[in-house]
Amino acid sequence: xxxxxxxxxxxxxxxxxxxxxxxxxxxxxxxxxxxxxxxxxxxxxxxxxxxxxxxxxxxxxxxxxxxxxxxxxxxxxxxxxxxxxxxxxxxxxxxxxxxxxxxxxxxxxxxxxxxxxxxxxxxxxx
Numbered sequence: 001x002x003x004x005x006x007x008x009x010x011x012x013x014x015x016x017x018x019x020x021x022x023x024x025x026x027x028x029x030x031x032x033x034x035x036x037x038x039x040x041x042x043x044x045x046x047x048x049x050x051x052x053x054x055x056x057x058x059x060x061x062x063x064x065x066x067x068x069x070x071x072x073x074x075x076x077x078x079x080x081x082x083x084x085x086x087x088x089x090x091x092x093x094x095x096x097x098x099x100x101x102x103x104x105x106x107x108x109x110x111x112x113x114x115x116x117x118x119x120x121x122x123x124x125x126x
Contacts (some may be wrong), residue, residue: 002080002081002082003082005078005079005080005082006079006082006085006086006089008078008079009074009075009076009077009078009079009080009082009083009086009090010075010079010086010089010090010093012071012074012075012078013071013072013074013075013078013086013087013090014071014090014093014094016067016070016071016074017064017067017068017070017071017090017094017123020063020066020067020070020071021060021063021064021067024063024067025051025060025063026040028051028056028059029047029050029051029056032050032053032056033046033047033050048110048111051110051111052110052111052112057111057112057115060115061115061118061119061122064119064122064123064126065122065123065125065126066126067126068094068122068123068125068126069126071090071126072087072090072091072126075087075090091123091124094123095120095123095124098116098119098120098123099116099120101116102115102116102117102119103116
């Protein structure tokens with residue numbers, strides 16, 4: 001049972017951090033561009049131009065940190081006695097995903113390299 005709780009905790013943590021970060025990012029970009037979500041879906045250049053403004057990138061670090069705190073707390077609560085393992089697993093998966101996304105995926109050019117690097121300690125600290 002404790003391994004099931006561990007797995008559920010990690011899955012819940014990953015889902016929570018992803019949803020929080022994506023919802024906030026899209027809301028900020030929609031607010032800055034004045035475009036609806038449907039319009040942004042077909043206009044990635046406008047999306048990334050708005051998202052890569054320095055003030056938005058700095059805010060991304062802040063809300064990512066908060067999302068990491070929340071997701072770590074949820075993962076620990078769900079995992080129960082295996083809270084530390086859940087948090088360590090959650091951090092490891094996030095770091096691997098950030099490094100892959102920032103340096104090896106087709107999305108690597110969508111943000112400056114310093115942001116990808118800054119997200120690693122941001123996630124870890126959260």
